[in-house]
Amino acid sequence: MQPHPFRQPAERPAAPPEEQRLGELRSVHGQRRHAALFHAARGALLLMFTSIIGAVIAGWRGFSLSLPFGIAGFAVLAAAALRHRGLRIELYEHGLVVARREGCEAVVFDDVDEVWFDLDRSSTPFGRFIFLRAIRLVEHSGQRRTVPVEVADGQEVARWVLQRCSRPLLDEARRAVKEGGVLTFGQVRLDAEGIAIRELRIAWAELSLVRLQSGRVVFFRGQTVFPWRTVDLDSVPHPTVFARLVAERAPRMEHDEVWAAWTG
Template identity: 40%
Template sequence: MSAPYREPSPLPADPAPADEPVDIGPLRSSHAPQPDLTSTHRYVSLGLLAVSLGALWFFWNEERGLAAPFVAVALVAVVVAWARRPSRVDLHDRGLVVTRAGKSTTVAFDDVDEVWQELTVNDSSIIGRVAFLSALNLVERNGRRTRVPLDVAGALEIFERIDRACTYPLIADAEAAIDAGETLRFSDVSVTADAVTVGKRSIAWRELKLVRVQANQIALLKSQTVLPWATIAFDAVPHPGLFLRLVRRLAPEIEEDTGFRFGKTG
């Protein structure tokens, strides 16, 4: 597995043919969608209501052509409901299969170059800020991106399997690179043993008063502990688990203030 954080990513290779089989080993577990009455069912209900109103208009009014808008609304609702059908995730020994709207996508873990988190933040919780991890996006070396939903049964098993197979193998190489004085790049953030760079701004680790790990981000605090010098969102860097591990290793002082959940808000 490559280390995309050590050098600028090369130009993506030509994707493999769509019909080329991918060997990901035997099936380990299947993860069905969680019941969701607020998305797909909502559009189905809208479609049924539109059909009912259209039928009433057609049979009880002479201007039957005016029933057409109700039919159009029903068709749109059906199309949207079909497109928003929940996904299923099948975990295999060496990869996974995501099935959505009747289409299956196979990803081999060895082909994954980057792992990105998809987070939704809820600040209205009585326990403070909570981040919901709704999906992981897997970017392969050929540039293909696959969204792996986590609003399914057994989401923790999926998360841990991807982390173990795609991010964990990079840890030793990353720590060795830091010890050798290299610069590790995580999108717009760069890390060395001496400093961290966010965009075009850099600061030495020793100049930081505190690094606060929050539900959805890391806050770098320089001279006080209220207004951060910079914040780094976990969904703005690839392999956020690896990035956080390096920050914990390099920061002079860490404060943990996290609230983390799987699935959707609400």
């Protein structure tokens, strides 16, 4: 069975300039008021934790060896805060504008072919946390755009992009699967009978549980303790469409409420 193209870019006549296609302004989202403080605090925590671990394991020698790594991590997080200085996201009916200190970049939703998550995986002494840092957009032309969501009410920015760029594809994807097509999401292929993750394939009926959690979809076979396979949501295009299709086919589904909201 030949793979069904997930989406065929439509042929369009010459379009007017992007600014004329954006439509009505909906909202403006500036940099979070305490964004720099948050990154600095997280960096300080990383620096402290790295140094303490080094000292516990190998005394002061370990402390001196681990300190540079902690400082490097702190510098990376501080740079992230500085990078977003002056950031502003303008949401429009048919697109958005990413405004930075060095200039503005407009994106029209009709030009977007693929949507990808950019996830921030952070490990701290209190556990592992995953945040949606940005949404990466790939246009039909191949042009790549990054939309940071680390702004005031960034969840609304992400939700609007997903609603306009990914949500309209869900019915098309459902129809393709129902008609016997195979949909390809990166290294994952799924159809009405089952799912293939890289080289291994399994029928939907053979799955004992599928769990949506912390930026990934976890598949269990025969038991619910050790995963059969895991798919990170930042490794597939249109991750919300992918997660929804899996949820509709899985015989048993569990989910983290926060991440279920992104796929809902």
